Amino acid sequence: MMARSIPPSLLCAIMIIACFNSSLSFAKQSKINGLKMNVIDRCWRPNPKWRTHRSQLATCSVGYVGKMTNNIGKDLIHYTVTDPSDDPINPKLGTLRYGASVIQGKVWITFQKDMHIKLEKPLLISSFTTIDGRGVNVDIANNACLMISKATNIIIHSIRVHHCKPQAPGLVMGPKGKVVPLGHMDGDAFRLVTASKIWIDHNTLFDCQDGLLDVTRGSTNVTISNNWFRNQDKVMLLGHDDGYVRDQNMKVTVVYNHFGPNCNQRMPRIRHGYAHVVNNLYQGWLQYAIGGSMQPSLKSEANLFIAPTTGSKEVTWRKSSHKNGDRWEFHSVGDAFENGASFAVTKGRHVPKPNYNKEQSFKVVDAKFVRSLTRSSGLLRYNRASIY
Structure with missing residues (x-):
C-alpha cells in the first residue's frame, strides 16, 4: 500500500513550526545556560555563531581592564597560527611569535588546529594583540612562556600554559618587531612588567618553576578572570x-x-x-x-x-x-x-x-x-x- 503524499501547504506549515520550535528551544537553552554563567561568559557563549563573531569577546570584559574595544575595529588584522615551531629572533610567518611580536597594529590571533608550542625564548606580546585559543587545544609548555612588557590593550584567552622553566639572558624579537636583549626569567607562566589594560581570561595554568602570574613594576588596570x-x-x-x-x-x-x-x-x-x-x-x-x-x-x-x-x-x-x-x-x-x-x-x-x-x-x-x-x-x- 502506497503512503499518501503530504500536500505542499501542509509540509510548509510543518517546516515553519519545526523551525519555530527549534528557535524557541535554542532561546530557552541559552536562557538556562545564561543563568548558570557569570556575566563575562553570558556576554558571548550563548551565541551559536561565536566563531564568526569572535571580536564580540572584546565587549565582554569587566573590572579594572574596562572594555577591550581598542582591540577591534575596521583596521583589525586577523592572523591564524598554522605552525607550532618557534624562532625567537627570526620568527616565521604562521608562527605565534610572528603574530604576537612582528605584526603591528590591532591583531586578533587564532589557531588553525590543536597544537603544542614549545617557546625557545619568552614570547613578548605587542600592544593591541588578542591571543584567542577558543575552539582548539593550545598548550604553551615545557620551556619559556609569556611576557607583556611596556605594552597595553592585550587579551589572552583560552590557552593552557604549564611547566614553564627559567630562561638565561638572550636576544628575542621584541614587541615592536625589533630584536632586543632580555634578562634572566624566573619561569613564570605570565609576567606583566609596566603593562596596562591587560585581560587574562579562561586560561589553565599549572606546574611552573616560579609562579603562574606576576603583575609588576607599575602594571595596572588588569582583570584576571x-x-x-x-x-x-x-x-x-x-x-x-x-x-x-x-x-x-x-x-x-x-x-x-x-x-x-x-x-x-x-x-x-x-x-x-x-x-x-x-x-x-x-x-x-x-x-x-x-x-x-x-x-x-x-x-x-x-x-x-x-x-x-x-x-x-x-x-x-x-x-x-x-x-x-x-x-x-x-x-x-x-x-x-x-x-x-x-x-x-x-x-x-x-x-x-x-x-x-x-x-x-x-x-x-x-x-x-x-x-x-x-x-x-x-x-x-x-x-x-x-x-x-
Missing part, C-alpha cells in the same frame, strides 16, 4: 617588591577564578596596590590563600573559601613590619567559609571600594553561587557547534 590555577606553590604576585613604591597605583580585579587543588600560597600576594578579589573559588591551600606586605588594600568579596582538611584554616597572611604592620586594609565582605576557614580582617577602618566606572562595573553575585559561576573556569571544552 575565569582562569583555573592548580598544582602550584606560588600562584599570583601583585606588586614587584617591597621597595617598588610605583606599584601603589596598581589596580587589579581577580574574578570568577578557580584556585586549586594543590595550591600553596599567593592567591594573590599583594604589595602596595589595590585588589578587588571577588566571586572566586578557593579549593584549599597549604600556607595561606591571600597575603601581602607594604600596606596593600584588599576587598575580598563574595568568595568561597574551602579550608584544607589539615593545616592552616586562616585565609590571610601578613608580612610583619614594625613600620606599617598596623596599617593593613584587608576586608572581607559577603565571603563564604567552609571546613573551618577564617579571615582575619582589618578592624575599625573603612572598606576600600573599587570605584569602578560604568565600563568596569559588574554585579557581585552571592557567594552561595560561586561554584556555578566558576564551574567553567580554565580552558573551555568545545564541540563543532558550541563551547561549554
Whole structure:
C-alpha cells in the first residue's frame, strides 16, 4: 500500500513550526545556560555563531581592564597560527611569535588546529594583540612562556600554559618587531612588567618553576578572570617588591577564578596596590590563600573559601613590619567559609571600594553561587557547534 503524499501547504506549515520550535528551544537553552554563567561568559557563549563573531569577546570584559574595544575595529588584522615551531629572533610567518611580536597594529590571533608550542625564548606580546585559543587545544609548555612588557590593550584567552622553566639572558624579537636583549626569567607562566589594560581570561595554568602570574613594576588596570590555577606553590604576585613604591597605583580585579587543588600560597600576594578579589573559588591551600606586605588594600568579596582538611584554616597572611604592620586594609565582605576557614580582617577602618566606572562595573553575585559561576573556569571544552 502506497503512503499518501503530504500536500505542499501542509509540509510548509510543518517546516515553519519545526523551525519555530527549534528557535524557541535554542532561546530557552541559552536562557538556562545564561543563568548558570557569570556575566563575562553570558556576554558571548550563548551565541551559536561565536566563531564568526569572535571580536564580540572584546565587549565582554569587566573590572579594572574596562572594555577591550581598542582591540577591534575596521583596521583589525586577523592572523591564524598554522605552525607550532618557534624562532625567537627570526620568527616565521604562521608562527605565534610572528603574530604576537612582528605584526603591528590591532591583531586578533587564532589557531588553525590543536597544537603544542614549545617557546625557545619568552614570547613578548605587542600592544593591541588578542591571543584567542577558543575552539582548539593550545598548550604553551615545557620551556619559556609569556611576557607583556611596556605594552597595553592585550587579551589572552583560552590557552593552557604549564611547566614553564627559567630562561638565561638572550636576544628575542621584541614587541615592536625589533630584536632586543632580555634578562634572566624566573619561569613564570605570565609576567606583566609596566603593562596596562591587560585581560587574562579562561586560561589553565599549572606546574611552573616560579609562579603562574606576576603583575609588576607599575602594571595596572588588569582583570584576571575565569582562569583555573592548580598544582602550584606560588600562584599570583601583585606588586614587584617591597621597595617598588610605583606599584601603589596598581589596580587589579581577580574574578570568577578557580584556585586549586594543590595550591600553596599567593592567591594573590599583594604589595602596595589595590585588589578587588571577588566571586572566586578557593579549593584549599597549604600556607595561606591571600597575603601581602607594604600596606596593600584588599576587598575580598563574595568568595568561597574551602579550608584544607589539615593545616592552616586562616585565609590571610601578613608580612610583619614594625613600620606599617598596623596599617593593613584587608576586608572581607559577603565571603563564604567552609571546613573551618577564617579571615582575619582589618578592624575599625573603612572598606576600600573599587570605584569602578560604568565600563568596569559588574554585579557581585552571592557567594552561595560561586561554584556555578566558576564551574567553567580554565580552558573551555568545545564541540563543532558550541563551547561549554
